[in-house]
Amino acid sequence: MTDLTRRRLVQLTGAGLALSLAGCTSGGNGDDETTTSTTTQSGGETTTEKTTTSEPTPKDPTEPQSSATVEMWTKGDSTGFRPDIVWVEKGATVTWKQVSGVHSTTAYHLEYDQPTRIPDEAEPWDSEVLVDEGMEFEHTFDVEGVYDYFCTPHEKVGMLGTVIVGNPSPEGQPALEPPQDMLPEAAIEKIQELNKRTKAILEG
Template identity: 35%
Template sequence: MNSDADERVTRRRFLRAGAGAAAAGVAATGTAAAQEDGGPTVVTVGPGGSNVFEPETAYVQPGGTVRWVWDSSGHNVVAESTPSGSDWSGHEPLEDSGFEYEHTFETEGTYEYVCTPHAALGMEGVIEVTENPPENTGFQSILPDSAKNLAVAGTGTMASVLGLTYLFMRYGGDYEGDLDE
């Protein structure tokens, strides 16, 4: 048995629904954390079961360490090309989720590597060892400005629709009567 009081929209119910929607939106967009100073640069191998390295290109200074962390199974890290004077060849055995491998890079230059079972699928990565790596602090967006503008417009539209829905449900008139009166 539902009464009119049970079905009406209250401010508390509306705010609760809005807070839930906002939390879902934040969770869907995700965040990126900045790397702590002095720690190794982390490359995720097969994040979420995909066949990619994340990030695809990592930057370190000479003497910097890169740590590869396996997020899915059946991957390796094999050097394709390295600068002259480098002794890095990667880690050829296939490893499973949870495995970690580190290497400290001393020689400046570009190190290109692949996952041999998934190279045909584009599972390739690059380590750039340079004295002046680009500064990647905080969240780095890879979205073009047009996508950001679309996201802002879409969010504003949804907020407007929710606001108008609340107003119409809360204060809307009774349209059951005759409109000619």
């Protein structure tokens, strides 16, 4: 990994997670369910009630921010980036944080045997697969434009995200072109969704 001043991989905790990658489906920026149990005793009988709640879906950004943090998570059969679209100022740093599961953040670029879906003059990035909870990866975006990225273990189930940098025109952005046929079906569907939302953000 090069350019360590721009891209730092920091392990915040040493607790390893040996989570299976099988059976995952993309959660995108959708609700993430949390189940809690309440146990009560009455007349010598014990009753356990389970309550399932969902975290609110992050809203799409309305203006560029000076920095952004994206959580990478797996829960049950769902996996995704949260939020899956961030909008930052030119020169800002985006931090990806491993919350649960085993993930990467990897730019769509020929360097990684993928179609290029970032600005032509921009530097691609690849965190490699992060395996420990609490690990973080950072990348600084110096080129205005729209960037698509994916999780290498979960691209096939549609774990993708988008970074908007500055105030680019939607015209001429590789990330806003139709998805390439070579991509997995779930990735194609996710790119189509991200494209629609990103254009709506930029067109205000």
